[in-house]
Amino acid sequence: MTERSDEELMLAFKEDEATAFNILYGRYKDALYRYFLRQIKNESICQELFQDLWMKVIYSKSNYQVKATFKTWLYTLAHNRLVDWYRRNNLEQKAFQENTEDEVDGIINWNPEDELQTKRLSKEIKQSVGKLPFSQREVFLLHNDALLTLPQIAEMLGEGLEKIKSRYRYALGRLRKDLEKM
């Protein structure tokens, strides 16, 4: 049996097929949870936002129309929810500050077979991602957690593709710089 697409599953859920939602939830719950967790850095707030988002998906199912991919629609909802939260907590200016430091080239001495080193570096990177400015962090997370392509992210955020590419490049530069310091 061929696997049903996200859009087909959402349409089935619209027709009150609860199992379709279970499949969709299984596909996106982890990536979405991490997206919130990296942005907020507070697990309880992250859970609250995560729950809010899925409730919104459930209650807006009757209005769902296949205009874009389900993934883009879902992460657009998540992004809007996050921006709302930032605005409500007066964190807007601080969060949306862009870091325009030049990209730093460097070499990380990483041996993938060394599990201990990998674990340590992964932990460091996660911490560094949390330190990234909001716009760069968002692009990095959407690309690596949600597995959205850069053009999809540009479409979702309503920004130019070049701007998104630039943000991603800066994000990587910042992470590399942090790792080099270690």
Add this chain to the structure above:
Amino acid sequence: MNNSIENLYKKGSNESSTASLDNLILNAAKQSCEENTSTEGSRKWLYLLSTAAVLVMGISVVFNLQNQNSEMKVSPESLDFSIIKEDLRTKIVTAPPLEPHPRPQKKRKPITPEKVNQAGLLGKIASQKPTIQLEQDSDTPQIENKPQIIFEKNLLEESKVKAIESEETSAGFSQNSDNVMVTGMRRAAKVLPDLNKENNLSPEPIEINKLEQLFKANNFKQAQELLEKLKRKYPSYDFTRYNN
């Protein structure tokens, strides 16, 4: 270099939502599906119920309108005159009671023998002598006289109609010929026998038949009695043919 960072990040990213949170969200989804199916059922009932209510309302409105029409005729006693100004009130009170508008009645003049004679038809009938035919009965070898009186039926019918026509036109009414024919025929059928009696013009065909039957049966005594009776009743009629 970029790839190594991405790989390192993905390897370390394994956080997941808690099981309780997952259950909460999945239950909410399941509940929303069940609610929708139950509300669809109730919507059907609501639709049927509202249709029935509209029907009942419509029928009751029609009945009310009909009742109102019948109750529109209000008696003057039931009116509240206190809300009407004084001058208007006196006008209403002193006004003569309303009566139904009188319909113009047909003024008919009684049909007199003169009128009938004017039409010149009953006179014809009166003056007409019934023809008596003698028929031979083939069964009986003896020759027997059988008198039979035949009236000219067409003339009689025509006379009935024309008499009524003359009555209607003299009363000043104009009707079309069809109506005159119908009403004339009916009225003539009622009026003519009375006219005959009043004027003693001619005996009824039944009476003549009865007389003939008595003669045929050689019941001369009764026949004579009847003849005398008829002679008294119709003095102007010629009964001489029965004397023999």
